[in-house]
Amino acid sequence: MEHTKTAQQLVAQLEQHQMVIEQDNGVFRSIRFAAPNTNVQSYRLTTWPGYIAISGDMGTYVFARMHDMFEFFRQPGDGPIDLSLGYWAEKCVSADPHSGIQRYSPDKFEDVVMDIARNPPEELDDPEGLIREVREEVLPFSDDGERMARYAAERFEYEGKGVFLDFWEVNLREYTSTFVEACTAIVQGIRQYDGIHQWTAVATGEFDTLYVCKHCKARHVEAADQPGSEPPQKGCSSGAKLEQWNADAFHDHVVAIGYGEPTEAGxxxxxxxxxxxxxxxxxxxxxVARGLTTEPEETDQ
Known part of the structure; x- marks a missing residue:
């Protein structure tokens, strides 16, 4: 829940960032994101086949999983970001040297220790006494680092018995705020990039192409191909706007290029x-590029 709150707060801050596309050639990309007149929270996304890197104020991390790593991190443009931190961490091949991916959490240590104290492995004559002694003898070591905290828990006994059995197996680490922010910035940056590359083409025939909205994944044009169906509506569930069709304006644009009039297929x-x-x-x-026009001389007849 804390990570989700961190991500939501960061997204609100990053929404004011401006995007500068330094390179955009297939999966070779270099895109910088920054708020106007400041480098605070600025960052750069760099991709090449099989990798994505984030660098700047959000930390430096490199991930590897698939040919186009934008697809790996891409999420719909509306709604909160789905933080798949565990999965993303598995695909991180280089972590920020200062913040890393995870680190020991004193708060998590205290939560785990008190949960065990309230639910001991065996019945006790004085369970309230156990809680009291754990607070006095174990919790004070929570801020002394993971090694000392584990040692304090493992050596602790109550009524002549160990309480924190197999404590070495307990995970006392949390994802660092820098890792959470870096992953959030990657997803948000791709959303912003998709905002100007809203449509992706899906070939279905020689000239029959459907264009799929990357925001809501709806095939807005597909309905127009079905007999008796209504034409596609303007806009989508994500709020993206679709331009109205004007046959005369389109005809004039084609003719102005100088390769004749559009054919019926065009x-x-x-x-x-x-x-x-x-x-x-x-x-x-x-x-015109597909050759779906009449010959120029035919327009003079």
Whole structure:
């Protein structure tokens, strides 16, 4: 719960960050995020095949798992961030030298010790006395480091018996705040990046392409292909806006490029592209690039 609160607070702070794309070539990326007029909480995401690195004020960590590590950390743009800290930690191949991934937590030591004291392995004549003595003889060592804390617990006896049995197996570590913040910043940075790369293409045929919203994962254009279905609605559950289709404007954009008028297939593809989020100019260039236009001389006849 504490980590979730930390992530939520950080996301609110990072929402004001501006993104500068220094390189964006397939899985080769270098993207810097910073608030205006300050380097506080600024960071950079760098990706190359199989890896992602974060550096800057959020610490320095490198993760490796799949070819495009944006896919590994990518989450929907709405709702709280799902902190998969354990899984992410397994894929961390280089941790920040100052903060690391986990460290001994005095608070966790105290919680574990008191939980065992309140639920001892055997019945006792004076259970309240056990709690009192644990507070007096064990808890004072919580701030003396993991080694001393474990030693104090393991050597403690009550009514002639050990209480903290197999205590060496107990995990007394917590994820560092820097690791939590770094992972949060990675997810938030990818969300911001996806905000300007909202649509991903899924090829379904020679010229039949559906564009899938990366925010809500909905295929906004797919419904238009079904007989009797309504055209796709403007916008999605994430709040992303879709441009309205204007056949005349699209036609003029295609003609202005100088390669003739759009064919029927070109017009259909243009409509799909615009309804999926492209502007008319971008859709027109895509149609021309695919050769879905008439010959220029045919337009003069």
């Amino acid at each position: 017009r259909a593809l243009g409509e799909k592209l615009v309804l999926a989020g492209d502007d008319c100019a971008t859709a027109a260039h895509e149609v």
